[in-house]
Amino acid sequence: MRQKKAKGRVYHYWARTTPWTRLPDPYSDPDGFMRAMARLQRMGALEDERHRTGTFGGLVADYRRSKHFRETLSNSTRESYDRYLTRLLVAYAAAPLREMTPEDIQRRVLDANEDTPGAADMMLTILRTLYAYARKRHRGLSDWTEGLEYFGNQTEREPWPDDMLQAALTSDNELFRRAVTLALYTGQRPGDVCAMTWGMVAGDMIRVRQQKTKTALEIPMHDNLKAMIDELPRSEEHLFLLSNRRGGPLTREVFLVWCQKFTRKLGMNRTPHGLRKNAAIELFEAGCTSAEVAAITGHKSLAMLEHYGKRRSQPKIARLGMGKWKAKTKGEREN
Structure with missing residues (x-):
């Protein structure tokens, strides 16, 4: 209820309608005022219910x-x-x-x-x-998305080209270089990478509980990652592996901005999520099975993982396969 003063008198209004509804004076006509209030409240409740259940x-x-x-x-x-x-x-x-x-x-x-x-x-x-x-x-609702198609333009989440990735891994920006290294060699989502703490490091393993899927992982460290972690500053002020100068964590928003700025200078637009694809591709090119890759990246869907792996190098996979064939033939001859 709202009040307005005009010409020395005070008027009362119900403000939930457009325009406001004028009410009887509560002092000179209290019964009329209460009846009007009850009616408007019932109408408001019905409108709220209609709005709650029937609109977007x-x-x-x-x-x-x-x-x-x-x-x-x-x-x-x-x-x-x-x-x-x-x-x-x-x-x-x-x-x-x-x-x-x-x-x-x-x-x-x-x-x-x-x-x-x-x-x-x-x-x-x-x-x-x-x-x-x-x-x-x-x-009885009709599907309001039936027949609609995605643009399918996911270039920002594409894997980083080899030359761009190497430039990032050797960047003069120390914290950026560490963030890219940690994201690449763990294959995790940006939010999980930024949330990694020293308490998750156990020997040559990193224990992760993914924020999105709640999946618990124990990831063996690549030699390049182990070397980077061994060089990280560690003190009571640095709880996170990727901590700023004040000891707070690197945020995924800042990591995103860094990646976009870095890659746009090189003529492309890439995000931290693309490094997760790079990790899957590297593992596939090393000859890993889908199950082995999933054990590191934490993917639940092998179909999605195979989608990630579509960008793997055919010549590298072919060379790996031929190497296995040659080894098999050599073994048969020796026997």
Whole structure:
């Protein structure tokens, strides 16, 4: 309720309607005032329920309160979802769920964001997640993402070219060089790399619990990684392997910016996540099986892992395979 003073009198208004609804004076007509308040409150409750259950804004509010959003998603994924949900609410907050169509999403989400295909693809993924959540709670909803296609432009997450990777591994920026080394030789996501502490190091192993999947891993250290870790400063002020001068952790946001700045100077745009693909490719090219690669990177889906490995070098794999064949033939002759 709001009050306004005009011409020496005080007027009372219900402020949840547009325009505000004037109320009877509570002093001269208390019964009328209470009846009007009760009626408006009932109307407001019905409107809230209609909004909560029947619009995109209400669906998003429900989803943000869900266990899936609050507990199943990792912190980084939840933050990313939150950011894109806010963008989608600008376009669809008051949209009735039953009136949302693929054609409208194509125009207002995909076409409107074609200059940033990565963002458009992420919003389409979130819209599909929301539909899967909504159809279990709203009978008869049509799939508002049916037939829509991803741009599929994921160049930022592509593996780093060999020359660019070597330049990063020998960079004069000490902390950047260490971050790239740790990300490459553990094959972990940027958030997990930045969260690694000295307590996770045990001999020649690094123990990791992935933030996204909660998978626990024990990763043997590559000689290059072991040499780098042996040189890291260690004190009571440096809890994290990648700590700044004040002892705080390197954040994944800063790591992202560093990688983008470094790679753009070399004519490309790459992110820390691409180093995870580099790790998978190196392991495949070394002759590892999918199961062996997954034991290091923590991938649950072998199909996704094979997707990562599509960029492995055919000549290297062929040379490795021929070497095994030659060894087999030599063994047979000796026997």
